[in-house]
Amino acid sequence: MAAAPQRIVDAVLFDTFGTVVDWRSGVTDAVAAIASRCGVEVDAAEFALRWRARYQPSMEPIRNGTREFVNLDELHRENLIATAEEMGLPVDRIEPADLEWLNRAWHRLDGWPDSVPGLAELKRHFIIGPLSNGHVALLTNMAKHAGLLWDVIIGSDVIRAYKPDPNAYLGAARLLDLPPNRVMLCAAHNSDLAAARSVGFRTAFVARPQEYGPTQQTDLHATDAWDVIARDIRDLATQLRDHAT
Amino acid sequence: MAAAPQRIVDAVLFDTFGTVVDWRSGVTDAVAAIASRCGVEVDAAEFALRWRARYQPSMEPIRNGTREFVNLDELHRENLIATAEEMGLPVDRIEPADLEWLNRAWHRLDGWPDSVPGLAELKRHFIIGPLSNGHVALLTNMAKHAGLLWDVIIGSDVIRAYKPDPNAYLGAARLLDLPPNRVMLCAAHNSDLAAARSVGFRTAFVARPQEYGPTQQTDLHATDAWDVIARDIRDLATQLRDHAT
Incomplete structure (x- = not known):
């Protein structure tokens, strides 16, 4: 009665500041x-x-x-x-x-234009949530403000660790009762993905070349072969759809 | 710039087993x-x-x-x-x-017929979440299965206390960074509401006379003057709407 999982992962978690919200x-x-x-x-x-x-x-x-x-x-x-x-x-x-x-x-930050529709699409197939250095109250208020329809909010105050501390990622997987390789982190920051990968997470990069404004120099591109490299969260949803049935 | 809150509470949290799901x-x-x-x-x-x-x-x-x-x-x-x-x-x-x-x-439990529409209406005005003895993984899976659109999931494994331990309620309010009187617990069990009230929560009773089947003897009615006494979660949403603008 327990069907084998078909999807690439069960949960897609997100860095928030910069990745989901501006x-x-x-x-x-x-x-x-x-x-x-x-x-x-x-x-x-x-x-x-x-x-x-x-x-x-x-x-x-x-x-x-x-x-x-x-x-x-x-x-x-x-x-x-x-x-x-x-x-x-x-x-x-x-x-x-x-x-x-x-x-x-x-x-009270707003999502990038693709964040709300991209998350809505991902929510149909995956558990979605922030894996952020924000705490539960901040992330809950942000979600209400920006219309981010998270399934679960994993705050740093629950895990009591700040990324890239490995416990931040492992604590999130533990809370969801998932092995690390059934969880994907999506982030606009290569260093965050490197830390997630080092504990066994799957990884997705989305570029946010305007996060720091028009003169931004860092994280303009993926600097490693992440599992998914997407233009934005809508594109991530499209790319994962093939794996989601 | 900080507007005074107009709503009766900021968050409405729910007992789940029996209250939200059958x-x-x-x-x-x-x-x-x-x-x-x-x-x-x-x-x-x-x-x-x-x-x-x-x-x-x-x-x-x-x-x-x-x-x-x-x-x-x-x-x-x-x-x-x-x-x-x-x-x-x-x-x-x-x-x-x-x-x-x-x-x-x-x-993998289903909601009562009023649960999904009632929660959707409440979500427009309040932070909604379970305040359950379930843990985060169980409550997240339940929400995905039953279509419960929680804003935040407060699991017993985060607080590490089981209701009616006062810490279960106080820990939830603390995570949301809200004083207890800005949080309402909705439950089909009078004893749960009594424990919530004793630490300063607002309270809402919904009757679930079929929770234990047709011969149920307990919790058929509110046994105290709770802040709200509602027929079901849709009715709770209607009653709170007057307070929500």
Whole structure:
């Protein structure tokens, strides 16, 4: 009665920031809105890039065990304050509720144009979910905002590890009760895919050449022979459809 | 920029077994299928009721701390073997893969007729998810099978507590980063709602008078003044719609 699985994998999980949602536009808009409201001058696009530049380094102490796990709201808040100081944005002129609203811009990001239709197609055949450094509340709010119809949300606060820590990937497979080779990670970042592959995941690259804006230099192309290389999430759905029956 | 919330709550979470899905029919059918396949005689409906009767007692050692957390697949398997012995079903005549298929009948339950449309309506206004003693894999598989469009899946293996342990409810609210009074539990079991209310949740009762079959004696009616008392999940959606704008 147990039919042998025919599909290439059972679950397709996604990096979110950059891969599924366009953080740069969403965060830039939120910074501009707060600056305008407070009557301060700031290069909002540059602010967004610098805020994001602090993201990977801020997780490092947690990855190497010198800091207890805290979630991205916490790290984003610290990084926001540091970026504001760096760029001369007077944080004391922003109301606490507005600062919190700005910090939660990361909960309210929009998908790339192909994200919602591509995920809807994939959902017909696979378990789909984020495998993100975001926490459950952030990812749930983001999904409601952007209309991402995840089947399951795997937050970093559940696994208590930040990618590319191998436990982040293995913990996700364990939660789904799937062996790693029955799970695919889709990401716009080659390094994320390399970490996923090293623990046995299948891998899919989608290019997001505008993630960091028009002058982006990194991750413009797949740098390894990933299982699937797709133009976007719709194309990924099309390519996996052949394996999905 | 932070608008005051207008809705009665932000999230509506659901007990699943009995409240959202009809375990009795699904499990009875699976028992009958296996019995027929193995050429053994068994009262499948009675088997399902006795299997389920072992459910609450089997979680008790975990609730009171005398046993480490194990998930429902584990408990269901132990209870299945015990029920088979009790009813004279020769487990050794069932192939291991078939026994596993039978044990996972709890992953493949159908919703009550109002569950899918009621949840779809609630999803427009609220974060919806299971708050179940099921684990993430079971609840994800169940959602795919039954077409339950959860926003987030809160499994007992994430919280590592079984209801009515207060931590099961509080852990769910914490994961969503919501205060308990911004979360509503919907259940067909008065005792589950009492435990949820005691930690500050809002509560909604839906009657499932056929959960245990036509002779059911318990939970036929709300036994307390819950925030909402609804005929079913569609009716719950209608009643909450007034609060949802």
